[in-house]
Amino acid sequence: MMNLWLRCITGPKLQRIHRQPDPNRAEPNRTGPGPGLGGVRQLGWPYQPKALERHTSSILSWASILWSLSYYTSPLLVFYLYRKGYICLSKLVPVGQYTGTLLVLLLGVACLRGIGRWTNPEYVQFITILEETKKNNSPENKKKLASYNFDFRSWPADFRWDEVSSRKGQSPGGVALLKPEPKHRGATDSVLNSVGKLPCQIISYLIANSFGRRMLYPGSVCLLQKAMMPMLNQGQARLVEECGGQRAKLVACDGNDIDTMFVDKRNSQGERGKKLVICCEGNAGFYEVGCVNTPLEVGYSVLGWNHPGFGGSTGVPFPQNEANAMDVVVQYAIHKLGFEMKDIVIYAWSIGGFTATWAAMSYPEVSALVLDASFDDLLPLALKVMPESWRPLVTRTVRHYMNLNNAEQLCKYQGPVLLIRRTKDEIITTTGPEDIMSNRGNYLLLRLLQFRYPKVMTEEGVRAVREWLGASSAIEEASVYSRYEVDDDWCTSVLQSYQTDQTTEFPWTVGEDMTLEGRRQLALFLARKYMRNFDATHCTPLPPYEFQSPWRL
Numbered sequence: 001m002m003n004l005w006l007r008c009i010t011g012p013k014l015q016r017i018h019r020q021p022d023p024n025r026a027e028p029n030r031t032g033p034g035p036g037l038g039g040v041r042q043l044g045w046p047y048q049p050k051a052l053e054r055h056t057s058s059i060l061s062w063a064s065i066l067w068s069l070s071y072y073t074s075p076l077l078v079f080y081l082y083r084k085g086y087i088c089l090s091k092l093v094p095v096g097q098y099t100g101t102l103l104v105l106l107l108g109v110a111c112l113r114g115i116g117r118w119t120n121p122e123y124v125q126f127i128t129i130l131e132e133t134k135k136n137n138s139p140e141n142k143k144k145l146a147s148y149n150f151d152f153r154s155w156p157a158d159f160r161w162d163e164v165s166s167r168k169g170q171s172p173g174g175v176a177l178l179k180p181e182p183k184h185r186g187a188t189d190s191v192l193n194s195v196g197k198l199p200c201q202i203i204s205y206l207i208a209n210s211f212g213r214r215m216l217y218p219g220s221v222c223l224l225q226k227a228m229m230p231m232l233n234q235g236q237a238r239l240v241e242e243c244g245g246q247r248a249k250l251v252a253c254d255g256n257d258i259d260t261m262f263v264d265k266r267n268s269q270g271e272r273g274k275k276l277v278i279c280c281e282g283n284a285g286f287y288e289v290g291c292v293n294t295p296l297e298v299g300y301s302v303l304g305w306n307h308p309g310f311g312g313s314t315g316v317p318f319p320q321n322e323a324n325a326m327d328v329v330v331q332y333a334i335h336k337l338g339f340e341m342k343d344i345v346i347y348a349w350s351i352g353g354f355t356a357t358w359a360a361m362s363y364p365e366v367s368a369l370v371l372d373a374s375f376d377d378l379l380p381l382a383l384k385v386m387p388e389s390w391r392p393l394v395t396r397t398v399r400h401y402m403n404l405n406n407a408e409q410l411c412k413y414q415g416p417v418l419l420i421r422r423t424k425d426e427i428i429t430t431t432g433p434e435d436i437m438s439n440r441g442n443y444l445l446l447r448l449l450q451f452r453y454p455k456v457m458t459e460e461g462v463r464a465v466r467e468w469l470g471a472s473s474a475i476e477e478a479s480v481y482s483r484y485e486v487d488d489d490w491c492t493s494v495l496q497s498y499q500t501d502q503t504t505e506f507p508w509t510v511g512e513d514m515t516l517e518g519r520r521q522l523a524l525f526l527a528r529k530y531m532r533n534f535d536a537t538h539c540t541p542l543p544p545y546e547f548q549s550p551w552r553l
Helices: 002-010 051-072 074-084 089-118 121-135 139-145 187-196 198-216 222-241 293-298 319-335 350-362 378-385 388-401 406-410 440-452 459-469 474-483 488-501 516-530
Strands: 014-017 148-150 246-251 257-263 276-280 301-305 344-349 368-372 417-422 531-534
Touching: 002 089, 002 121, 014 121, 014 222, 051 074, 051 089, 051 222, 089 121, 121 139, 121 148, 148 222, 198 388, 222 246, 222 257, 246 319, 257 319, 276 319, 276 350, 293 344, 301 319, 319 344, 319 350, 344 350, 350 368, 350 406, 368 406, 378 388, 406 440, 417 440, 417 516, 440 459, 440 516, 459 474, 459 516, 474 516, 488 516, 516 531
Parallel strands: 276 301, 276 344, 344 368, 368 417, 417 531
Antiparallel strands: 014 148, 246 257, 257 301
């Protein structure tokens, strides 16, 4: 009995009961749109704590919020106390005593919460199933545990990065990333230069690990997650109860836990359901309410995951951790869910383009890549929001700690690609949504075309594509297209003929012996095949009809 009470004290917060763990157990007065009592199906209901647990949990939640506020404001608070003369031994001793007393009170509140949980049959049943699953992580126990939505830190791991036979015995570390090319200097000059730049390096590190990371990934801020928690719980309940989603914890090679959600449609949606779309969210996006809904509504099987530090995922969203997380997600899709590489599509929105292009580069056999509202490089966007005098510092910080080099990674991928540009995008533009030419999606397209078709994307070809990109409406686009008299059938036949006679690996030399008019036609034809416009702002959800497979020759 004492052991059960202790588990109730230290147990995770229970938020919702998705389904009845025991099919023979009836829950009166809780009906929903599915099978349950009297043939009515019960999907789920919020966990209802008793009065003692509810009040004590509220106290502990406020204490957590105040701790988060004090953590983020601690530099200002310490500076204020120092100026007022409060940071001295005679005044710090009483503060330590008060802090100790407060911790004891909070411990007492936690014990009272344990008593409240101990007297609630629903929580006792949940904590019993959780303990059984930790001892025996069998499919039957995991199925019972999946009926509960609770603090993900207590969720048993479902898949580890080293479960793959080829990786067993390897020491933990990070996956490979593309690094910026070092500048070559003499040995003496290099040492002196390093010493001289040491203060700047320290400042860069502090910026990246303090407000820089939080500006880049605001979804990792605890206070924002607490504010969004009701919405996230609602979205997760919909995915589990209405879509049959399966939540899982993956352990990446850096030790971070990655929160994932898989919706399997292989047995219900025909050919589309046999394809898996792995979704990479934006910098404030969560799979519970993010871009997974678009391919899900189209009929694809979907695997969503949260960035490190988002939702149930642990860690911080630096590029290395992001790539490590994406790596274990792809491995999970292949070795645990049973999808082949040729049946996997990578779909990303906004900053998720970094992990998507990394996955396409590292797993070149994936079927296709779809990038929505993404950019070529983080640096121009970072320089836009920082003072001009900070340019050297911003450049160093981005290149060393936040080098989201999407275009460079994209050019390593040989498969089909579709870029979706938001014509009213206000986030990834360097001058504003009214100047569509400053949209960094344009540069992503140009980098890709210049790598794949260098003989077509000469100065004249680039000029024609820029003119097409500068069109502010579908009518203007069509006007540019017709003014250059682009013949789609001729362009297709030229590319097919080249593909038949030559190797299919990019870059291609097609257009080498072509006329100026032919290059322009081919450049515009390729631009329209690789990019689609969506007349919306950056955060507008992509409608299902806009989610299409990339062009294949």
